[in-house]
Amino acid sequence: MTILKTTNLKKRFGNVIALNGVDLEVNRGEVYGFIGPNGAGKTTTIRILLGILQPDEGKATVFGKDAWQDAVEIHKKIAYVPGEVNLWPNLSGGEVIDFFVKLRGSNNKNHRKELIEKFDLDPSKKCRSYSKGNRQKVALVAAFAAEADLYILDEPSSGLDPLMEKAFQECVMDIKKAGKSIFLSSHILSEVEKLCDKVSIIRKGKIIEAGTLDELRHLTRTIIRLKTKEEIPALDEVKGVYDIKKTNNNTYTFQVDTDNIGDIVKYFSQSGILKLESTPPKLENLFMHHYKKNGGVS
Amino acid sequence: MFGLKFNQTGKLIRFIIRRDRIRIIIWLLVLTTITLIIAPAYTELFPTEKERLVMAETVQNPAMIAMLGPVYGLDNYTIGVMFGSQMLLFTAIAVAVMNIFLVTRHTREDEENGRIEIIRSLPVGRLSNVTSTTIVAIGVNILLSLIIGIGLWALRIESMGIEGSLLYGAALGVTGIFFSTVTVFLVQLSENTRGTIGFSFFILGFAYLIRALGDVGNKTLSLFSPLGWIVRTQVYANNYWWPVILTAGVAFIIIAAAFYLNSIRDLEAGFIPARSGRKTASIFLKNPLGLGLRLQRTAIISWLVGIFVLGASYGSVLGDINSFIETNEMYRKLIIVGEGFSLTDQFITTIMSVIAIFSAIPSLLMLLKLKKEEKKNRAEQLLARSVSRNRLLASFLIIAIIMSFISLSLASVGMWSAEISVMEEPVSFITIFKAGIVYLPAIWIMIGLATLFLGVYSWATGLTWLYLVYSFFVVYLGKLLQLPQWMGKLSPFGNIPQLPVEDMNWAIILILTIIALFLIASGFAGYNRRDINVTKDSFYLSFLFKKNKN
Numbered sequence: 001m002t003i004l005k006t007t008n009l010k011k012r013f014g015n016v017i018a019l020n021g022v023d024l025e026v027n028r029g030e031v032y033g034f035i036g037p038n039g040a041g042k043t044t045t046i047r048i049l050l051g052i053l054q055p056d057e058g059k060a061t062v063f064g065k066d067a068w069q070d071a072v073e074i075h076k077k078i079a080y081v082p083g084e085v086n087l088w089p090n091l092s093g094g095e096v097i098d099f100f101v102k103l104r105g106s107n108n109k110n111h112r113k114e115l116i117e118k119f120d121l122d123p124s125k126k127c128r129s130y131s132k133g134n135r136q137k138v139a140l141v142a143a144f145a146a147e148a149d150l151y152i153l154d155e156p157s158s159g160l161d162p163l164m165e166k167a168f169q170e171c172v173m174d175i176k177k178a179g180k181s182i183f184l185s186s187h188i189l190s191e192v193e194k195l196c197d198k199v200s201i202i203r204k205g206k207i208i209e210a211g212t213l214d215e216l217r218h219l220t221r222t223i224i225r226l227k228t229k230e231e232i233p234a235l236d237e238v239k240g241v242y243d244i245k246k247t248n249n250n251t252y253t254f255q256v257d258t259d260n261i262g263d264i265v266k267y268f269s270q271s272g273i274l275k276l277e278s279t280p281p282k283l284e285n286l287f288m289h290h291y292k293k294n295g296g297v298s
Numbered sequence: 299m300f301g302l303k304f305n306q307t308g309k310l311i312r313f314i315i316r317r318d319r320i321r322i323i324i325w326l327l328v329l330t331t332i333t334l335i336i337a338p339a340y341t342e343l344f345p346t347e348k349e350r351l352v353m354a355e356t357v358q359n360p361a362m363i364a365m366l367g368p369v370y371g372l373d374n375y376t377i378g379v380m381f382g383s384q385m386l387l388f389t390a391i392a393v394a395v396m397n398i399f400l401v402t403r404h405t406r407e408d409e410e411n412g413r414i415e416i417i418r419s420l421p422v423g424r425l426s427n428v429t430s431t432t433i434v435a436i437g438v439n440i441l442l443s444l445i446i447g448i449g450l451w452a453l454r455i456e457s458m459g460i461e462g463s464l465l466y467g468a469a470l471g472v473t474g475i476f477f478s479t480v481t482v483f484l485v486q487l488s489e490n491t492r493g494t495i496g497f498s499f500f501i502l503g504f505a506y507l508i509r510a511l512g513d514v515g516n517k518t519l520s521l522f523s524p525l526g527w528i529v530r531t532q533v534y535a536n537n538y539w540w541p542v543i544l545t546a547g548v549a550f551i552i553i554a555a556a557f558y559l560n561s562i563r564d565l566e567a568g569f570i571p572a573r574s575g576r577k578t579a580s581i582f583l584k585n586p587l588g589l590g591l592r593l594q595r596t597a598i599i600s601w602l603v604g605i606f607v608l609g610a611s612y613g614s615v616l617g618d619i620n621s622f623i624e625t626n627e628m629y630r631k632l633i634i635v636g637e638g639f640s641l642t643d644q645f646i647t648t649i650m651s652v653i654a655i656f657s658a659i660p661s662l663l664m665l666l667k668l669k670k671e672e673k674k675n676r677a678e679q680l681l682a683r684s685v686s687r688n689r690l691l692a693s694f695l696i697i698a699i700i701m702s703f704i705s706l707s708l709a710s711v712g713m714w715s716a717e718i719s720v721m722e723e724p725v726s727f728i729t730i731f732k733a734g735i736v737y738l739p740a741i742w743i744m745i746g747l748a749t750l751f752l753g754v755y756s757w758a759t760g761l762t763w764l765y766l767v768y769s770f771f772v773v774y775l776g777k778l779l780q781l782p783q784w785m786g787k788l789s790p791f792g793n794i795p796q797l798p799v800e801d802m803n804w805a806i807i808l809i810l811t812i813i814a815l816f817l818i819a820s821g822f823a824g825y826n827r828r829d830i831n832v833t834k835d836s837f838y839l840s841f842l843f844k845k846n847k848n
């Protein structure tokens with residue numbers, strides 16, 4: 001079932017084109033990664049989904065309802081964490097969390113307490129004196145304490161230390177187990193790889209790749225490290241092999257196209273394999289591949 | 299569907315009250331206390347009919363009318379009428395200022411800082427925040443109306459009956475409501491807090507100015523200003539209620555328009571878009587001085603224009619003074635013959651003391667900008683980049699000092715340029731210029747005080763504003779209320795020789811300048827020593843900590 005769908009979203013700010021036809025589709029139970037360089041339009045897309053910006057063209061629906069028109073209805077089942085959290089300086093973190101929970105209408109005290117412990121947050125401190133990471137934690141606790149069907153997270157772990165990042169990832173896993181959907185924009189590719197089922201890559205306000213992680217991996221190359229008994233003849237002429245580096249005693253490092261991997265393995269196994277190491281394609285390679293070409297909008 | 303636009307307004311109202319209860323109580327307390335102290339003071343100052351009649355003659359002066367609004371109820375000039383005609387306008391302006399800050403704080407400021415974003419991601423209606431802010435503002439104003447209205451009546455002053463007292467309160471409250479709706483409207487236009495507050499004050503100042511011009515000259519002009527309506531209530535004399543109803547009606551139209559604009563706009567956007575910046579820094583933007591100027595370019599220009607207009611408007615009033623004297627034989631005898639100097643001279647000194655106090659505002663704003671830079675963690679970025687603290691502070695100080703000179707000069711130019719076109723025998727530019735520029739040391743003392751606070755207790759800079767408000771009260775209203783002279787002398791503005799009526803006194807100028815220099819030097823010493831970016835809490839903490847160590 002489709003939880004979230006955008007078709008041909010367009011948005012300009014003055015003469016900056018922030019979105020230039022964004023199509024997305026997230027299904028129930030999916031953890032959906034949304035990645036792209038700075039200024040690509042991630043936050044703008046998310047704000048349209050939240051009904052706080054109006055698209056110039058195109059349509060955004062969440063739970064089958066119009067994101068702008070039915071914002072209040074939709075938000076009853078959404079939890080959101082912005083990338084940069086600003087809070088009221090003279091209120092304590094606990095007060096802010098309670099206020100957010102109250103505005104949502106639900107009230108699960110146990111869960112709140114659990115999360116505060118998990119994120120190691122001191123809720124009695126005034127927001128004025130929280131560090132960036134601690135403010136982020138307040139928003140995370142408020143979001144995860146909610147019983148939502150869709151969690152929209154815009155770079156939620158920016159500013160968290162590795163320990164807290166782990167706590168965050170555990171929370172996401174729990175939500176996923178409960179069958180909820182998550183829309184996660186992030187710059188941390190390892191996080192996206194670890195958590196997400198599907199990924200869209202946005203650049204200059206356009207989706208340039210979308211699909212499951214496996215599908216995307218097909219677009220990149222596997223790195224093979226190999227030691228053989230005999231020299232492999234004419235390796236550089238084999239289809240789908242790139243970047244060969246040969247060191248002495250028949251040790252090779254090269255990249256292969258994922259599509260041709262069967263034939264290639266057959267070919268070099270004739271030379272007698274002593275040692276074989278393969279590194280699966282990283283999202284990073286794909287990312288770099290796309291980013292380097294032109295970068296972001298601004 | 300319509301109802302959902304206001305979803306959860308009630309919870310937001312409680313939240314605003316929770317955040318601002320102290321702030322609101324202080325505002326109410328200050329406004330009420332001042333009102334309830336001043337009213338009985340009138341009965342002591344003017345116990346008999348004879349004293350009141352002298353006052354009645356004094357206030358029929360165009361300068362007074364420009365300041366306070368039209369005179370009424372002269373046939374029976376009671377304490378109530380005196381109080382109503384002399385206090386209403388200024389108190390109403392204070393109430394308007396309160397509303398501008400209150401509304402901006404909960405709308406544009408929260409929105410600009412990204413706090414509304416999270417709220418709007420919750421099941422909260424598109425109009426809920428602006429509605430709850432408006433309701434709180436209206437509630438506070440109604441409360442203020444009732445407290446002041448009932449409080450004045452409870453004083454049991456003979457000429458201050460229940461209807462007049464309630465009308466006085468209502469006039470204040472409705473002015474507050476009017477300016478809160480104006481601010482809500484301007485929030486929809488401007489993308490940032492500074493713009494919203496700037497626009498709102500511009501409207502307030504403009505309303506005051508056209509009322510002043512109208513009340514002195516063409517009366518119809520006053521009817522274009524909400525402040526012009528308010529002073530036409532004729533409190534404690536005729537007790538007209540129509541201005542209150544008219545103001546409330548117009549406020550309703552403004553708020554409806556504001557809500558409509560709010561419901562169709564993007565979050566964090568305004569209908570007047572901000573201009574985009576340059577790609578590279580201009581040649582001026584290469585040191586903290588350039589940065590200070592660049593950051594405040596718009597503010598500097600707007601303030602200079604504003605001060606020029608202020609001077610020019612009072613200059614144009616000078617022309618009316620002449621015709622006023624021609625028509626009022628008795629008044630001419632009283633003032634001119636009696637005291638030996640011309641009415642225009644007297645007018646210039648009075649107005650200049652007020653203009654000088656206004657001219658201190660941009661200087662202080664420019665200097666205290668540094669505090670904001672520090673609070674937003676931007677000062678530390680400069681200090682981390684080989685800019686010394688002395689240089690940083692000095693850059694902002696220089697801007698403030700240059701501003702003080704330009705402001706006073708422009709005000710004089712403004713007054714002179716308007717005056718030469720309306721007067722038959724215009725006052726010479728040099729006379730006006732001297733009367734204005736002589737206030738420089740007073741502004742420098744204010745700047746020095748701000749520097750001292752900035753350098754030593756940066757969270758206390760607000761006290762400078764309080765001192766400026768005090769100065770305004772004693773210098774201007776002091777004469778009216780016949781406050782003791784020492785109260786005026788506690789303000790630097792009260793010590794400046796009032797040219798051209800008084801003689802120049804170089805000794806006082808020198809002393810004031812030395813005090814200013816001393817304050818500035820102390821500020822620098824402190825700024826070099828203290829931690830950058832200490833909050834109030836941590837300041838107290840460090841204070842306790844030091845105490846324990848001893």
Ligand SMILES: Nc1ncnc2c1ncn2[C@@H]1O[C@H](COP(=O)(O)OP(=O)(O)OP(=O)(O)O)[C@@H](O)[C@H]1O
Nearest residue numbers: 013016018037038039040041042043044045297298
């Ligand atoms: N309110 C605004 N006014 C003008 N331009 C804007 C506004 N908001 C976004 N933009 C522009 O729209 C483009 C997309 O911005 P957006 O914030 O969506 O990027 P992003 O992908 O979230 O980037 P980041 O990874 O840095 O968070 C950028 O070029 C940005 O400058």
Ligand SMILES: [Mg+2]
Nearest residue numbers: 042043083154
């Ligand atoms: Mg972003």
